[in-house]
Amino acid sequence: MRGALVWLQDDPFFSDPAEALRHISDGAIVCRDGLIEAVGEAAEVLGALNEPVQVEHYPGCLICPGFIDTHVHYVQTGIIGAYGDQLLDWLLDYAFPAELAFADPAYARAQAELFCDELLRNGTTTALVFCSVHEHSVDALFEAASRRNMRIAAGKVLMDRHAPEGLTDTAQTGYDQSKALIDRWHGKGRNLYAITPRFAATSTPEQLQAAGALWAERPGVLVQTHIAENKAEIAWTAELFPDRRDYFDVYAHHGLAGPGAVFAHGVHLSEPELHACHSAGSGLSHCPSSNLFLGSGAMHVFDVKDAERPVEVGLGTDVGAGTSLSMLRTLGDAYKVSQIAGRPLDAVRGLYLATLGGARAMGLADRIGSFAPGMEADFVVLDPEATPILKARNARSGSPAETLFVLMTLGDDRAVKGTWVAGRLCKTSV
Amino acid sequence: MRGALVWLQDDPFFSDPAEALRHISDGAIVCRDGLIEAVGEAAEVLGALNEPVQVEHYPGCLICPGFIDTHVHYVQTGIIGAYGDQLLDWLLDYAFPAELAFADPAYARAQAELFCDELLRNGTTTALVFCSVHEHSVDALFEAASRRNMRIAAGKVLMDRHAPEGLTDTAQTGYDQSKALIDRWHGKGRNLYAITPRFAATSTPEQLQAAGALWAERPGVLVQTHIAENKAEIAWTAELFPDRRDYFDVYAHHGLAGPGAVFAHGVHLSEPELHACHSAGSGLSHCPSSNLFLGSGAMHVFDVKDAERPVEVGLGTDVGAGTSLSMLRTLGDAYKVSQIAGRPLDAVRGLYLATLGGARAMGLADRIGSFAPGMEADFVVLDPEATPILKARNARSGSPAETLFVLMTLGDDRAVKGTWVAGRLCKTSV
Numbered sequence: 001m002r003g004a005l006v007w008l009q010d011d012p013f014f015s016d017p018a019e020a021l022r023h024i025s026d027g028a029i030v031c032r033d034g035l036i037e038a039v040g041e042a043a044e045v046l047g048a049l050n051e052p053v054q055v056e057h058y059p060g061c062l063i064c065p066g067f068i069d070t071h072v073h074y075v076q077t078g079i080i081g082a083y084g085d086q087l088l089d090w091l092l093d094y095a096f097p098a099e100l101a102f103a104d105p106a107y108a109r110a111q112a113e114l115f116c117d118e119l120l121r122n123g124t125t126t127a128l129v130f131c132s133v134h135e136h137s138v139d140a141l142f143e144a145a146s147r148r149n150m151r152i153a154a155g156k157v158l159m160d161r162h163a164p165e166g167l168t169d170t171a172q173t174g175y176d177q178s179k180a181l182i183d184r185w186h187g188k189g190r191n192l193y194a195i196t197p198r199f200a201a202t203s204t205p206e207q208l209q210a211a212g213a214l215w216a217e218r219p220g221v222l223v224q225t226h227i228a229e230n231k232a233e234i235a236w237t238a239e240l241f242p243d244r245r246d247y248f249d250v251y252a253h254h255g256l257a258g259p260g261a262v263f264a265h266g267v268h269l270s271e272p273e274l275h276a277c278h279s280a281g282s283g284l285s286h287c288p289s290s291n292l293f294l295g296s297g298a299m300h301v302f303d304v305k306d307a308e309r310p311v312e313v314g315l316g317t318d319v320g321a322g323t324s325l326s327m328l329r330t331l332g333d334a335y336k337v338s339q340i341a342g343r344p345l346d347a348v349r350g351l352y353l354a355t356l357g358g359a360r361a362m363g364l365a366d367r368i369g370s371f372a373p374g375m376e377a378d379f380v381v382l383d384p385e386a387t388p389i390l391k392a393r394n395a396r397s398g399s400p401a402e403t404l405f406v407l408m409t410l411g412d413d414r415a416v417k418g419t420w421v422a423g424r425l426c427k428t429s430v
Numbered sequence: 431m432r433g434a435l436v437w438l439q440d441d442p443f444f445s446d447p448a449e450a451l452r453h454i455s456d457g458a459i460v461c462r463d464g465l466i467e468a469v470g471e472a473a474e475v476l477g478a479l480n481e482p483v484q485v486e487h488y489p490g491c492l493i494c495p496g497f498i499d500t501h502v503h504y505v506q507t508g509i510i511g512a513y514g515d516q517l518l519d520w521l522l523d524y525a526f527p528a529e530l531a532f533a534d535p536a537y538a539r540a541q542a543e544l545f546c547d548e549l550l551r552n553g554t555t556t557a558l559v560f561c562s563v564h565e566h567s568v569d570a571l572f573e574a575a576s577r578r579n580m581r582i583a584a585g586k587v588l589m590d591r592h593a594p595e596g597l598t599d600t601a602q603t604g605y606d607q608s609k610a611l612i613d614r615w616h617g618k619g620r621n622l623y624a625i626t627p628r629f630a631a632t633s634t635p636e637q638l639q640a641a642g643a644l645w646a647e648r649p650g651v652l653v654q655t656h657i658a659e660n661k662a663e664i665a666w667t668a669e670l671f672p673d674r675r676d677y678f679d680v681y682a683h684h685g686l687a688g689p690g691a692v693f694a695h696g697v698h699l700s701e702p703e704l705h706a707c708h709s710a711g712s713g714l715s716h717c718p719s720s721n722l723f724l725g726s727g728a729m730h731v732f733d734v735k736d737a738e739r740p741v742e743v744g745l746g747t748d749v750g751a752g753t754s755l756s757m758l759r760t761l762g763d764a765y766k767v768s769q770i771a772g773r774p775l776d777a778v779r780g781l782y783l784a785t786l787g788g789a790r791a792m793g794l795a796d797r798i799g800s801f802a803p804g805m806e807a808d809f810v811v812l813d814p815e816a817t818p819i820l821k822a823r824n825a826r827s828g829s830p831a832e833t834l835f836v837l838m839t840l841g842d843d844r845a846v847k848g849t850w851v852a853g854r855l856c857k858t859s860v
Contacts, residue, residue, distance in 0.1 A: 004698070041858065067677060070749065077819070077823075078822055078823060078825070078826055079823070079826065080819065080823055080836075080839060081823060081835060081836045081838070081839030081840055082833045083774065083777070083832070084771075084774045084776070085774075114822055117818070118818060118819055121818070147493035171857060228851070232662065241463065241775060246733035291771065292769065292770070293765070293766060293839075294769065295769030295770060295772070297773075323762060324840050325819065326842070332753060333766075335723070336723060336763075336766075339516075339722065339723065339724065340725060340770070341724030342725070344513065344515075344725075345516045346513060346514070347513070354827070387843075388547070388548060389510065389548055389755065390553070392507060392508055392544055393508060393510055393511060395508075396508055396509065402513070405511060405513045405686060406510075408509060408510045408511070409511030409723075409753050410511055410754070412842065413817075
């Protein structure tokens, strides 16, 4: 493929953003067997080929690494835009009922297909996904992802308390089912398993302990859960775990902190918790659209990304509390949240969160999130003139960073001209 | 036209929202000469006709009064998504340079065409519009609006200080030009003039006085300006007008408060100012997307809408500080702002702000904003299944209010299946 290439080669929160961003105005990427074989100036890369190739050319577009959505619930796709609640009531009123419907495997399969199609329509090639408590909800998602050859990480939700009957397991069955799913799916094709306690309040200490034990037995698997999203949730967690120093310590104590663990939200994490997160090598998923929709608060991303104790942060849509599967629209909300927090998020750092930052938070930066020979060939092709208003605005754009910012502000799935997964074009413009 | 009709017949902030909302699941509207001749149950309305008519049928859609955007700068359409600033710097860095380009009449005409087309693509049939300081920027807009027969209110910006050369007038020239524009455009076709001092800080007391005098001479004309958007702006205004009690009093003192005056933002208005606004019979324009984008703060709409001293509030996109000309997307941001403010905005009250509330704020509720015989025939036809994700979500919707909320959250210009202006279909689905 040929076009303007834009990607991050470094963390722009800890380096000069202008240097962290690579931009090749007429670049090319050669893909073979799902991997990037060569990337660079089009003249050089294409000139070095000694065999005829089919070149897909995207003049006027920006080609970026495929978006990485580090926090999303596929089982809540059907309840985006559920009115009126903050987190804990929203779970009871909307999320749990939606997840109960996944008791039906046929429904789960249909939703998994829709979800994967929507990810690709939005330029997202990797996601870290919460399924429901039902084992087959995980099977359905991995089957759908496998058919599309997407790099998806997912897991069955573990909940053994404070949830409706029909959505709970036990420490033992949760452990057993998760283990079976790991053995069935982890590392099969591009699928990765993530051990998935929903959050501290819906798991007993025994279940958290079992989850931690399973992680120790299956290194390489990911962990995902929620942390410090909402103040009532934090207070409740402190009541439930009076012996733990703080929210992060609940997970750390049970063996659930470490590289490959991704904690969603972290809106209200304290400085000691951020230190602990750094020491553990765990990542965070920033979910601005969801945080606005549920009134959870504004994460201060520049405070979280402190060079004194670096923490990896990715971006998450958090559908169904988030209002869009589009990472561009989520970046638009990230900007708005950053203005509330007092320091505006620029497009280069935004793109980092949506690509390399997410890959690093998930421990996958050797495979996805940027462009280099040997990396997996997942791309999103962005058309900065996809709608009349984008076209009018982009005519004034003076740099790739400005074009990216315009896409962050005005873009949606229509700006995704193409999504490439493992070297193949999966989505073409609507 | 035939389909599900949804409109407000009362203010749902001051009455039971379920009763304020009219919903006719199989309704019809008969239009003649740009007006509504009849509205009601389809069987009755169509049965009573004694001549053949052409019926446009919209099964599965919601037909609402055309959206009313009570605050927008057409001269800033080209700078939506300008990075990094809060209000006062944003004006200097982006808004003023953009408006300088309107010195060129040909450019103004092209932008006016784009702007009117975009309004209609987004279902907006009336807008209260800031032009630039240049008289011909107003001519360009009214010419474009007249060709589309839209009910547009607009005016040339008055600024005689604190703005770049090339964007300033004087108290006298601003008065003269505004008066000439009123005589040229106000009441011609559907055009309405609005006297438009940008905000207190960019007009001398003399200019505000002249603007107030002009309003007294030309009753029926509107007034539009900004108020209490940003804390630095408020502090600056207090410095510039040390003799005035508060920000609202700056305008009231100069004869610029009264019915037909619309104050944009009002994020930080004090209780005495809201009382004064009520007493004056003036309206406010709530601009949530802009307030988020510029980090201005969260208007507490339920506090502003206090039954003890009712104030009319409409919704404004405030493009170019707002991030979309879509009133649906602006309602999505209104919900997010309301969650920050601590009480969630429901879809019925949201629709009120976007239709009847805006009409009342502008003093036009006898003509637009709801459905009744004799009202002007401006409609928006919303398709709750316009995108795959809308379709999936809407399948779970149980009421018109829920469908409206889903449209508020997930909708954009694609959900606008048709826009009718004065009884004619102007926009069809993309």
